[in-house]
Amino acid sequence: MSVKQQELEKSWQQYKTQQRKKNLYYAFLTVLSVVVFLAIWEAVVRFQLVNVRHLPAPTVIFQTFIEKLHSTVPDGNTLGQNVIASLQVSLTGFFFAVLIGVPLGLLMGWFEPFDSFVRPLFELLRPVPPIAWIPVVVVFLGIGLKAKATIIFLTVFVSCVINSYAGIKLTSRTHINLMKTFGAGTWETFFKVGVPSAMPMVFTGLRVSIGSAWSTLVAAEMLAAKAGLGYMLQVGRGVGDARIVVLAMVTIAALGATLSALLNTLEAHTLKWKEMR
Amino acid sequence: MDALKKCLEVEHISKTFYNNKGYFTAIDDVSFDVHEGEFLVLLGPGHCGKTVLLNILAGLEEKSGGRVLYKGQEINGVNEEMSMVFQLLSLMPFKTVMENVELPLKFRGMDKKQRREVAQHYIDLVGLTGFENAYPHQLSGGMKQRVGIARAYSVHPEILIMDEPFGQLDAQTRYLMQQEILRIWQEEKRTVIFVTNNIEEACYLGDRIILLSSCPATVKEIFDMSALAKPRDIVSREFLEIRSKISDQTDLSM
Amino acid sequence: MFTANKKKSILYRLLMMVLSVSSVILLLAAYRAVALANPLLLPSFDQIGERFVKLFTTPIKGVPLTAHVIASLRRVLIAMGFAWVLGILFGFSIGWSRTLNAIFGTIFELFRPIPPIAWIPIVIMWFGVGEFPKELIVFIGSVIPVVVNTRSGVMYVEKQYTDVARAFGASRFQMLKEVVLPSAIPSIFAGLRTSVSTGWTVVLAAEMLAADRGVGALVMRGWMGNDMALVLISISVIAIIGAILSFTLIKLEKVVCPWMH
Numbered sequence: 001m002s003v004k005q006q007e008l009e010k011s012w013q014q015y016k017t018q019q020r021k022k023n024l025y026y027a028f029l030t031v032l033s034v035v036v037f038l039a040i041w042e043a044v045v046r047f048q049l050v051n052v053r054h055l056p057a058p059t060v061i062f063q064t065f066i067e068k069l070h071s072t073v074p075d076g077n078t079l080g081q082n083v084i085a086s087l088q089v090s091l092t093g094f095f096f097a098v099l100i101g102v103p104l105g106l107l108m109g110w111f112e113p114f115d116s117f118v119r120p121l122f123e124l125l126r127p128v129p130p131i132a133w134i135p136v137v138v139v140f141l142g143i144g145l146k147a148k149a150t151i152i153f154l155t156v157f158v159s160c161v162i163n164s165y166a167g168i169k170l171t172s173r174t175h176i177n178l179m180k181t182f183g184a185g186t187w188e189t190f191f192k193v194g195v196p197s198a199m200p201m202v203f204t205g206l207r208v209s210i211g212s213a214w215s216t217l218v219a220a221e222m223l224a225a226k227a228g229l230g231y232m233l234q235v236g237r238g239v240g241d242a243r244i245v246v247l248a249m250v251t252i253a254a255l256g257a258t259l260s261a262l263l264n265t266l267e268a269h270t271l272k273w274k275e276m277r
Numbered sequence: 278m279d280a281l282k283k284c285l286e287v288e289h290i291s292k293t294f295y296n297n298k299g300y301f302t303a304i305d306d307v308s309f310d311v312h313e314g315e316f317l318v319l320l321g322p323g324h325c326g327k328t329v330l331l332n333i334l335a336g337l338e339e340k341s342g343g344r345v346l347y348k349g350q351e352i353n354g355v356n357e358e359m360s361m362v363f364q365l366l367s368l369m370p371f372k373t374v375m376e377n378v379e380l381p382l383k384f385r386g387m388d389k390k391q392r393r394e395v396a397q398h399y400i401d402l403v404g405l406t407g408f409e410n411a412y413p414h415q416l417s418g419g420m421k422q423r424v425g426i427a428r429a430y431s432v433h434p435e436i437l438i439m440d441e442p443f444g445q446l447d448a449q450t451r452y453l454m455q456q457e458i459l460r461i462w463q464e465e466k467r468t469v470i471f472v473t474n475n476i477e478e479a480c481y482l483g484d485r486i487i488l489l490s491s492c493p494a495t496v497k498e499i500f501d502m503s504a505l506a507k508p509r510d511i512v513s514r515e516f517l518e519i520r521s522k523i524s525d526q527t528d529l530s531m
Numbered sequence: 532m533f534t535a536n537k538k539k540s541i542l543y544r545l546l547m548m549v550l551s552v553s554s555v556i557l558l559l560a561a562y563r564a565v566a567l568a569n570p571l572l573l574p575s576f577d578q579i580g581e582r583f584v585k586l587f588t589t590p591i592k593g594v595p596l597t598a599h600v601i602a603s604l605r606r607v608l609i610a611m612g613f614a615w616v617l618g619i620l621f622g623f624s625i626g627w628s629r630t631l632n633a634i635f636g637t638i639f640e641l642f643r644p645i646p647p648i649a650w651i652p653i654v655i656m657w658f659g660v661g662e663f664p665k666e667l668i669v670f671i672g673s674v675i676p677v678v679v680n681t682r683s684g685v686m687y688v689e690k691q692y693t694d695v696a697r698a699f700g701a702s703r704f705q706m707l708k709e710v711v712l713p714s715a716i717p718s719i720f721a722g723l724r725t726s727v728s729t730g731w732t733v734v735l736a737a738e739m740l741a742a743d744r745g746v747g748a749l750v751m752r753g754w755m756g757n758d759m760a761l762v763l764i765s766i767s768v769i770a771i772i773g774a775i776l777s778f779t780l781i782k783l784e785k786v787v788c789p790w791m792h
Binding site for chain 1: 546547548550551552553554555558572629630633634635637638641642644645646647648649650651652653655656657728731732735736739740750751753754759762763765766769770771773774777
């Protein structure tokens with residue numbers, strides 16, 4: 001090894017140490033802020049600076065969490081049963097919406113006659129917030145799995161269609177012409193160039209909609225359900241037990257975050273060719 | 278040569294980039310002088326660290342070794358006497374032509390009326406009169422580059438650094454802009470350091486050409502072009518001779 | 532898709548128009564058929580018309596439809612005003628400073644996954660059912676997209692723009708004012724657009740769960756009183772107002788950002 005190379009090697013090691021220190025500093029700040037936040041919360045409740053009945057301390061919430069794993073008070077389900085009920089509803093609705101919405105959006109973006117026919121209907125229904133559909137759906141389908149899954153379906157469906165539509169419209173002319181030059185038909189071009197070009201936008205749609213699906217689900221379960229995390233939230237409020245309410249909120253948030261993390265992983269795997277920021 | 282005053286001395290500059298996976302040397306021990314009032318061209322292939330070198334001169338990038346002297350004084354970081362025309366046009370898309378050109382003056386705290394006047398002078402000089410209130414996206418590639426040039430001139434720099442300013446232009450516009458840059462340079466005499474990967478452009482514009490090698494960038498050879506009067510005839514024999522001499526020395530990797 | 536064939540025949544365009552119109556007609560016809568088959572579940576068009584008139588002649592809770600709309604709008608606009616100002620300021624600070632992001636951005640990330648609607652029960656427990664709790668819930672819902680988008684707009688300012696500012700000797704404040712802020716505006720506006728639709732959805736949920744005025748309360752009253760005509764009218768009003776709100780924002784964006792195509 002030449003002297004020059006040794007020197008470079010040395011400064012590289014220095015660089016790495018420096019970088020590690022910097023990352024550690026920010027990681028430390030991140031952890032510290034969470035700890036301080038929880039400590040302040042705990043202290044505020046312990047020293048009764050707020051009404052304890054309305055704000056349980058973090059430790060109490062954890063205790064409730066352990067109890068709720070096997071206790072069915074007050075909503076008649078254990079936490080696990082509620083989680084499963086909510087996941088079942090949201091994933092069923094999500095699955096069907098993606099299955100129908102994505103191809104519909106892609107076709108609308110590719111074939112103009114199809115677009116002309118479907119778009120007016122779509123534009124009429126689009127501005128209705130999904131929550132507003134709850135009464136209509138419940139009147140027809142009751143308050144079971146089917147009804148709530150339908151509401152989730154409506155929520156996810158809209159953003160699936162919009163984003164697939166916008167995505168496939170972004171297909172570059174050059175790629176289409178290239179396919180034509182090679183003698184590919186409309187359908188072949190659609191599958192080999194249009195659909196892959198639309199994929200990043202399709203995923204954007206999925207990411208947006210998993211969030212709103214989860215949020216709509218909570219609303220649906222608060223308004224019409226016999227199980228699920230939204231139902232637990234509503235019953236907790238009904239009996240005035242803030243511990244149940246906050247535990248439900250924490251669980252909803254944790255599951256929601258997990259779902260989006262899963263989707264991000266899926267996206268990273270599917271869109272390997274795309275450079276991610 | 279001794280009669281020419283040294284304006285900028287670049288001494289043993291090197292630059293190594295590090296990341297967690299390893300390191301990479303972009304510039305290795307580059308030294309050259311820049312003379313006052315000359316049009317100096319740095320010619321080098323594709324990605325050979327030319328932009329990095331300019332960024333070091335402009336103070337945008339830290340150097341790993343060596344030093345830069347401006348009129349005998351060592352300089353570090355951003356220097357008021359230098360100004361830059363960027364490779365990516367780098368015009369602010371949210372500012373009009375006028376606002377883009379007067380932005381550097383605003384940074385230097387010039388009052389509004391005065392900076393309007395100065396900016397207008399350079400907008401006129403680059404031939405964009407009438408487009409003061411246009412946004413960059415409304416302009417053609419060549420016009421955008423004129424804005425970039427006006428912006429760089431607006432601060433009255435001693436040294437103008439131009440980083441492949443015409444790289445994004447089509448051949449026709451590029452040729453036109455080369456003539457334009459000579460016209461502007463002759464009207465407002467400044468020291469220019471011009472980077473390009475195009476041999477013909479280098480021969481057409483440069484008083485001297487510093488030929489850089491491929492990665493890591495080192496100085497390969499320095500050509501004195503001052504014998505050829507400007508504007509140069511690109512099909513004259515002298516021109517073609519020197520052109521082929523340079524291209525024999527050039528690394529072809531792009 | 533094949534936009535290159537710009538010059539399409541008049542006949543083709545006419546056909547497309549016929550397709551568009553016929554789909555709407557088909558939808559209305561389908562509704563009518565379903566309503567006829569289930570007269571108890573869905574009202575006919577006549578009944579909907581009658582119900583609409585009745586909203587003004589015998590108003591619900593003593594106020595006509597317009598007052599309910601205004602009640603909802605008021606809640607949304609007040610909450611959104613605060614959400615925009617505070618959200619942009621907060622998003623800006625955590626986008627600008629990595630230290631602030633490590634401290635306060637983390638806390639924000641803890642709260643972010645809680646759907647705004649899930650806040651409703653606890654907020655009601657804390658503050659009752661007045662105006663403030665509803666505005667607070669709308670605020671929570673609409674501040675999140677503003678913060679997220681402002682932060683990423685500031686964090687991901689293109690290096691070429693900050694390089695220009697640095698090369699010309701901008702101070703930190705000048706960099707912020709002349710470069711970072713304007714280049715983050717498109718991203719901030721994306722956040723504002725999302726906040727409007729979220730805010731409008733959340734106010735609806737809040738009113739459905741606890742209110743006696745507002746469009747959400749109308750939906751709830753129709754549902755509970757087995758008055759489907761009222762439900763459908765309310766949904767249409769909600770959709771129209773929502774569409775107007777997002778349209779206004781798009782117009783506003785064009786005024787504020789004249790450089791965007």
